[in-house]
Amino acid sequence: MTKQRKQIRLGAHFPGVNNTTVWSDPEAGSQISFESFRRFAQTAERGRFDFLFLAEGLRLREHQGRIHDLDVVGRPDTFTVLAALAGVTEHIGLAGTINSTFNEPYDLARKFATLDHLSAGRAAWNVVTSSDAFTGENFRRGGYLDPSDRYTRAAATVGAARRLWDSWLDGDLIADAQEGRFVADPHAGAYAYHDRFFDIRGRFNVPRSPQGRPVILQAGDSPEGRDFAAANADAIFTRHSTLEAGQEFYRDVKRRLGQFGRTPEELLILPGVTFVVGDTDEEAQEQARVIRRQQVSGRTAINFLEQVWNRDLSAYDPDGPLPDVDPVVGTELLTQGRASVRRDDALQVARRWRERAEADNLSIRELVIETTGRQSFIGSPLTVASQLNYFVQNDACDGFILVPHLTPGGLDPFVDKVVPLLQEIGVLRTEYSGGTLRENLGLPPQAAAAEAREEAS
Numbered sequence: 354m355t356k357q358r359k360q361i362r363l364g365a366h367f368p369g370v371n372n373t374t375v376w377s378d379p380e381a382g383s384q385i386s387f388e389s390f391r392r393f394a395q396t397a398e399r400g401r402f403d404f405l406f407l408a409e410g411l412r413l414r415e416h417q418g419r420i421h422d423l424d425v426v427g428r429p430d431t432f433t434v435l436a437a438l439a440g441v442t443e444h445i446g447l448a449g450t451i452n453s454t455f456n457e458p459y460d461l462a463r464k465f466a467t468l469d470h471l472s473a474g475r476a477a478w479n480v481v482t483s484s485d486a487f488t489g490e491n492f493r494r495g496g497y498l499d500p501s502d503r504y505t506r507a508a509a510t511v512g513a514a515r516r517l518w519d520s521w522l523d524g525d526l527i528a529d530a531q532e533g534r535f536v537a538d539p540h541a542g543a544y545a546y547h548d549r550f551f552d553i554r555g556r557f558n559v560p561r562s563p564q565g566r567p568v569i570l571q572a573g574d575s576p577e578g579r580d581f582a583a584a585n586a587d588a589i590f591t592r593h594s595t596l597e598a599g600q601e602f603y604r605d606v607k608r609r610l611g612q613f614g615r616t617p618e619e620l621l622i623l624p625g626v627t628f629v630v631g632d633t634d635e636e637a638q639e640q641a642r643v644i645r646r647q648q649v650s651g652r653t654a655i656n657f658l659e660q661v662w663n664r665d666l667s668a669y670d671p672d673g674p675l676p677d678v679d680p681v682v683g684t685e686l687l688t689q690g691r692a693s694v695r696r697d698d699a700l701q702v703a704r705r706w707r708e709r710a711e712a713d714n715l716s717i718r719e720l721v722i723e724t725t726g727r728q729s730f731i732g733s734p735l736t737v738a739s740q741l742n743y744f745v746q747n748d749a750c751d752g753f754i755l756v757p758h759l760t761p762g763g764l765d766p767f768v769d770k771v772v773p774l775l776q777e778i779g780v781l782r783t784e785y786s787g788g789t790l791r792e793n794l795g796l797p798p799q800a801a802a803a804e805a806r807e808e809a810s
């Protein structure tokens with residue numbers, strides 16, 4: 354029997370707060386104005402994407418005590434942006450990254466239920482667990498959570514939120530004018546949840562939303578993170594974006610589902626990927642080179658190096674050789690927030706980078722471009738469409754979260770040129786068929802857990 358061809362699932366990542374987002378291009382627009390979000394979301398919907406995706410950072414990165422000037426700066430509030438987008442889109446899912454360490458379940462269950470109502474069933478929650486003390490300072494919780502507890506707290510937060518969502522059933526609102534009864538069951542919304550993080554009880558004030566619960570995504574790669582996803586999530590946002598790494602990750606995570614009584618179809622694997630589409634493969638390769646130089650300016654290159662070396666390297670010439678001094682280890686990091694290099698790896702990374710620069714005769718900037726800047730899919734529309742499909746049909750993933758380098762027009766070439774080819778070969782919808790995001794993603798419906806209200810009453 355031939356295996357049925359998988360449909361490609363697509364998310365559109367609003368360009369992020371980092372140097373891969375090119376702000377210096379004449380085509381680049383605001384990261385904050387509603388017009389950018391509106392245009393980006395409507396383009397993704399025109400391309401029949403499953404969802405729009407917003408990442409989150411609760412504190413801007415700092416480098417040597419200052420806002421990381423090389424990042425694209427500014428993080429407007431996720432729920433406000435998604436709620437506004439619900440009003441100017443009709444079908445596309447609205448996925449928000451919300452941290453499970455610094456938020457309370459009641460508040461976020463209420464916000465997601467509201468978003469699900471406002472969007473008629475299109476809400477999704479990407480659960481992230483960052484718990485660093487630097488971010489915690491914003492919440493009077495600096496150093497609050499031991500990192501080893503990040504997923505215990507995440508499971509508790511999601512568990513409590515589920516209890517709240519399930520405290521209302523589909524038939525609870527009857528609005529029976531003749532009988533004078535608005536609510537069928539006087540216990541609707543009653544809930545109680547208790548564990549070592551939360552001891553909450555009362556009544557949830559948002560009746561059951563169209564999806565019952567939002568679609569749950571997870572981003573985090575440790576064994577605990579993978580187990581958390583296998584137990585709780587509908588999709589994983591991963592960085593494993595090459596064919597081999599993707600296949601290994603895919604096998605590992607799908608295997609974990611059985612331990613939690615779930616089947617492989619219940620969890621979608623979606624790597625974040627970048628792309629460059631040109632009229633020909635050669636033209637796309639040339640464009641890709643230009644974009645990499647835009648992403649890694651001389652200053653950005655020195656900045657990257659300082660993150661690894663953990664010392665001021667501003668006196669070095671980005672077009673010259675790598676420093677001959679070693680990284681500083683065992684002290685405070687120069688970069689606070691989501692630094693990309695772990696302190697204990699620094700000596701090794703520096704050694705590898707020096708060897709590579711010497712072997713290929715690369716300057717600091719060229720080295721940083723080579724090691725950090727390669728796009729995932731580069732080529733003509735046909736090349737990109739064929740490669741994406743190859744990854745999905747060969748179980749490196751179930752789809753992709755596309756990360757363009759330009760706001761707000763970065764998706765345009767993909768939607769105009771690659772999407773029609775994927776539709777032609779029958780692996781991407783031409784129209785939305787489901788009413789909710791869960792239906793569009795082909796995920797099973799979620800019945801309310803019967804015990805939610807029983808335990809409360």
Ligand SMILES: Cc1cc2nc3c(=O)[nH]c(=O)nc-3n(C[C@H](O)[C@H](O)[C@H](O)COP(=O)(O)O)c2cc1C
Nearest residue numbers: 408409450481482483572573574575578590591592
């Ligand atoms: C692909 C990916 C995207 C992530 N995006 C965010 C984000 O937008 N905001 C955030 O606070 N953390 C983000 N994280 C961090 C994770 O939530 C998590 O805190 C971190 O990866 C540590 O967990 P781990 O040890 O399981 O990887 C992301 C992680 C991954 C792998």
